[in-house]
Amino acid sequence: MNDVAVLGAGMHRWGKWGRSFVEYGTAAARAALADAGIDWQDVRSVVGADTVRGGYPGHVAGATFARALGWQGARVTSVYAACASGAQAIDSARAQILAGMAEVVLVVGADSAPKGFFAPAGGDRPDDPDWLRFRLLGATNPAYFALYARRRMALHGDTLDDFARVKVKNAAAGALNPYARYRTAVSAGQVASSAVVADPLRLLDICATSDGGAALVLSSMEYARRHGAGDPVRIRAVSTVTPTYPRTVLDLPDIATDSAAAVEPPAPGFRESIARAAYEEAALGPEDLSLAEVYDLSTALELEWYEDLGLCGTGDGAALLREGATALGGRIPVNASGGLASFGEAVPAQAIAQVCELTWQLRGTAGERQVAGARAGITTNQGLFGHGSAVVAVR
Amino acid sequence: MVAGWFTEGGDDREFRLLGTRCGACSAVFFPREDSFCRNPACAGGELTEVPLSKRGRVWSYTAGRYRPPAPYVSDPEAEWEPYTLVAVELEAERMVVLGQAVTGVAVADLSVGAEVEVVAGILSEDADTEWTTWYWRPVEEAR
Secondary structure, eight states: OOOEEEEEEEEEEEEOOOSOHHHHHHHHHHHHHHHHTOOGGGOOEEEEEOOOTTSOGGGGSHHHHHHHHOOOOOEEEEEOOGGGHHHHHHHHHHHHHHTTSOSEEEEEEEEOOOSSSOOOOSSOOTTOHHHHIIIIIOOOHHHHHHHHHHHHHHHHOOOHHHHHHHHHHHHHHHTTOTTOSOOSOOOHHHHHTSOEEETTEEGGGBOOBOEEEEEEEEEOHHHHHHTTOSSOEEEEEEEOOOOOSSOOSOOTTOSBOOOOSSSOOOSSOHHHHHHHHHHHHHTOOGGGOSEEEEOOSBHHHHHHHHHHTTSSOTTOHHHHHHTTTTSTTSSSOBOTTOHHHHHOBOHHHHHHHHHHHHHHHHHTOOGGGOOTTOOEEEEEEEETTTEEEEEEEEO | OOTTSBOOSSOTTTOOBEEEEETTTOOEESSOOOSOOOOTTOOOOOEEEEEOOSEEEEEEEEEEOSOOOTTSOOOTTSOOOOEEEEEEEETTTTEEEEEEEOTTOOGGGOOTTOEEEEEEEEEEEOSSOEEEEEEEEEOOOOO
């Protein structure tokens, strides 16, 4: 097995703190190092997950965190893959460890998000699909989430109550998580009475933009043993696949799908292929999972992930939710952390934060939200412009 | 702004979105792809302009209740009017194209599978220029 060890996990609490991302990332890094029992000066490689808003990617590079922690001559890597940045950072760290280039690597992601809708950088840039969808159509991110939600209602009979039930479930879990931004229970009535943002989705169906930071200390299994961690949480797979042509489901930031006139669409579709790649690499399947952390950008999207992860059949997501299988205490808890519903989006940190949650769950140290006897978990998300992302961790 | 994405001039009956088609594998692209065929199995052929189907069926739809951020152009002084977005499946091209619905069409006027057609309209205007764009309009049922 090409396992790497998770020696340490750390976070800065999500919220709107109004400070620089550097502060959140550095706090998370120090927490992860302390958790691992590793001195910063012993880390020989640091990988930073970039954000681009409010600056250029170089400003948010691994070097930014390395400088804040104190230059000490480590190898440095910076990656940008939008929402998948964190997973790609983990993948880079893992590749370095497996290649023997570094024994212990610090992975950091953090963000200070703007209020309201995410928007592309300024200037007239008609060669940028992300700029075009705003300029020509006013198609915000929630507009795409709403298109998926409305289509689920038409195809599978999902209801607004089903969507609200996802929020109620995730808020209940988030209330138990000290790193979550929102730590109060939410009722279906509160979801239903919140303002419609993109019909049929309401404010409480859509995740907020947040500040936050997350970090991991990864090492070779050999280093972990030498360090006294005989049975660490292990990362067994990282999926970073692209879609396969033709991609026939309309997705951010595109104005149109590929045409299937010349080539039959692939089976499975993109999101499903992300999970399949992770399962294949980890040599396990959905039946082996104890829990899953999925990118619930909207309540309706969480139901799609159930199906894409193979937790149930196509169209059966709402039924799985209704039977309580995906709640804490259920057969396969999803977003035991509270998910983006409770955290909000701090883009380059979120995929790392998902792995932090798996780490604590697999160690059995997740407190009141602990999934009993957790042995294997998967995270999944998707980065703008076709970056797949899933991580499998086991104990 | 987006040269060659749709026909210029003429009336609504003739208005069409314009894509490109690969001469080697017959893959169709919208927005137009003029550089390279994106079918990974295709060695690449000449990309020529083709009009897309005028009509299609609703894949999904939504209404934006809040003003989108720039670069969307809207008058911050004016009260925000929700606009409807429609994703439309074109049968011949086997692709989905997103667009705004014509003014006055609300979510309640649409359903997945309903037939719509593309028409021209004004995206925005300033002192010098009227920017044209495409809109989707429900097709009236034949009586």
